[in-house]
Amino acid sequence: MAKETVHVLSHSHWDREWYLPVEEHRMRLVELFDDLFELFETDPEFKSVHLDGQTIVLEDYLEIRPQNRDKLKKYIDEGRLVIGSFYILQDAYLITGEAHVRNALIGHIDSQKWGKAPKIGYYPDTFGNVGQVPQLMQQAGIDVSLFGRGVKPVGFDNQVLSDDKFQSSFSEMNWQGADGSQVLGILFANWYSNGNEIPAKKAISLGALDYLVKPINKKELAQILLRVSTEEMNQENQHQRWREVVRGREELATLLTVDQPLYLLAEAAPVTDQFTIERMIGQQSFYFYFLPQLPHQSVFFVEEIDATSRMDVVVDKIERKLFYGHIPKKLQATTRAFYQELLPHLESGQVHRLEQALPDIVEKLQSAAPAVYLTKQLFNQIMTDVYHRFKQLERSRLEDYFQKIESSQDLQTLLTVTLSHLLDIRERHQYSHHVEEVLDIIKREYQTELTLKEVSDRLFLNTVYLGQIIKKETGATFAELLNRKRIKMAQQLLVTGDYGIEEICFRVGYTNIGYFYKIFKRFCG
Structure with missing residues (x-):
């Protein structure tokens, strides 16, 4: 049998706002970048990541992690972070022709500020393709365009269309526009996440025979692979899987077995008699480990893993316990109502009334315990509104406030910082x-x-x-x-x-x- 060479390109697919608010999507983006930097530093064999054809992700990350600008530039210069050549990930039909052109123009300018933009037209998830894409690509100096919808290749499970109107035997084609311009068009066979299917031969050898002939059920596949391979897995492999799970690279549910419960525990200090995995949460190290039964002694955090368990939710709960001192029964609390309650004081510019109202708001926040980043964003928005009202205030002082809010470890510290800042504003500037x-x-x-x-x-x-x-x-x-x-x-x-x-x-x-x-x-x- 001839040897096959497969090139796997790691990439992100990031929507700025979709099924979650933009703030939650951004925090996931921050976690992605943080994990990537750790991976770049610890695994020299991990070559590069393509950042989804858009440069706006760099702005969004640096708004939260401005201290990592030099690190970001370093990996772009080394070619390990591939950026551009668009500014945002657009949908082809929902925007005007001018928006297409400006998106490409701004993306190229932005990419040149950071380094060299890849000459790739990237449309991984557009709901259809417009005929003038080849013309736009040629004018932008781009000869190849990658896309994920609109053509149904024979032999793949790409269910974009139910008929055979655009059926093709190939994933590569000469894409010709209305004016005769041509680019090399490359279809993501089985869509942009087709790299997930690389372990197909391994899956067959382990008994997952249906893997190639039906749509992928990732949880079912993970359970099959885990059940078949558990007996062969040595302790080192088990520890490595724990590391991957704690760092969010694998699902918690993949550690489950049929007949034995499993608990995830976390302490703020090393645990001497257990294998632990260290992970930073906020500005503090936590040490995670797994046990098949509940421990007799008290621990900072413990949770039984089930099929719905997620590591990002675990991190969120620990952040809330650190910040508020407890984990709420419901995790869906928002801060919108608290902002609406403060809005009359913000609109009037009466800082002293805002100072009087904040302790009561903090008491309600303490009880509701929303996601920590939402509470910090609430206070950042409050202070931004105050600065907008008093236009003579120095912007650099607002940036200093943002940094203090970001570094606040608990709700009372956040309140103290805010009241101190408002008092300073009131003494420096208030309306007659x-x-x-x-x-x-x-x-x-x-x-x-x-x-x-x-x-x-x-x-x-x-x-x-x-x-x-x-x-x-x-x-x-x-x-x-x-x-x-x-x-x-x-x-x-x-x-x-x-x-x-x-x-x-x-x-x-x-x-x-x-x-x-x-x-x-x-x-x-």
Whole structure:
């Protein structure tokens, strides 16, 4: 039998926001990069990773890990992280032709800032392909385009189409555009994750005969392989599998056997009589190990593994216990309601009221114990809103606050840092009594026909003088503040209410639908 050579290309497939909020997707991206860096440092045989054809992942990672910029640049220079050549992972049909061009242009410019962009047109998961892709690729200096949908090759289980209209015997083809431009088109046979099927011959030798002739059930396959190979596995192999599981590279459920329970335990200090795997959580090392029964002594964390267990959920629970002192019964808590509760104080710019409200919010957060990153993002958003309100504040001080929030190890520390920062802001800069009165009037009466003249008469102040101090202290005119409040309320009604555009226009204080459109576009684009 002739020897076959198979080239396996490691890559990510990362959606910025899909079945989880963008924040949760980003934290998974951060974990991916952290694991990659560890892999690069410990395994010289692991050559490279293709970052899904998009450079925006670099921005998203560095917003959370700015200290790793040099490390990121090093691996890009070495060719171990392959970036570009697009800015985002686009869908071909949902965006305009100009958006396609700008996406390629920005991606090339961005890639050149970091290093050399690969000359690859990358469309792994677009829902169909547009005919001008070859033309765009040629104009961008790209001769090859990889894609995952739209052609059904014979002999593969690619169920993109149910008919044979676009059936082909090959995964490679000359892709010709409407203007005659051509590129080499390469279809991901069995889609972009086809590398998962590499162990097929091994699976057959272990008795998984159905593996090649039906869609993959990964859990079922993992159970078959584990059951057949358990007797041959020595202790070192077992420890290596534990390492892979704890580091999130394999599923916890793959360690299960049919007739024996298994517990995952974690301590903040090394355990002398057990084989442990060290993993950083936040800024602290934890030592994980496995036992077939519950220990008699107390441990920091213990959980029985079942078919639904996931290592990222375990890490999340430990983070919450460290931060809040307990793990909530329900892990789905969000911080949206807490932000809405603080919003009136943020909109009015009254820092002292925000300071008074925060301890009560922290008490509620302590009870709900949402994901730690959500709580930190909540406080970052609060302070960002405060800085937006006081435009004269130094941006560098906000960056310093972000770093302190990121390094906070518990909720009370986070509150202390925030109150201290707000006190400093209040002592350095706060609105005058007259401006606070104006902001209160806008907050209460934005639905009425307010004018600066009317408000100045009500406060017994000169109209020109009042307009000047509003502009000086807030950085905006009275009309801009009023429009900002009205458009913000219009956005909330669009999202949460069952109202038409015209009704929303009148509900937030406008009397002319054309003017409402104009102002909405100015603020929201």
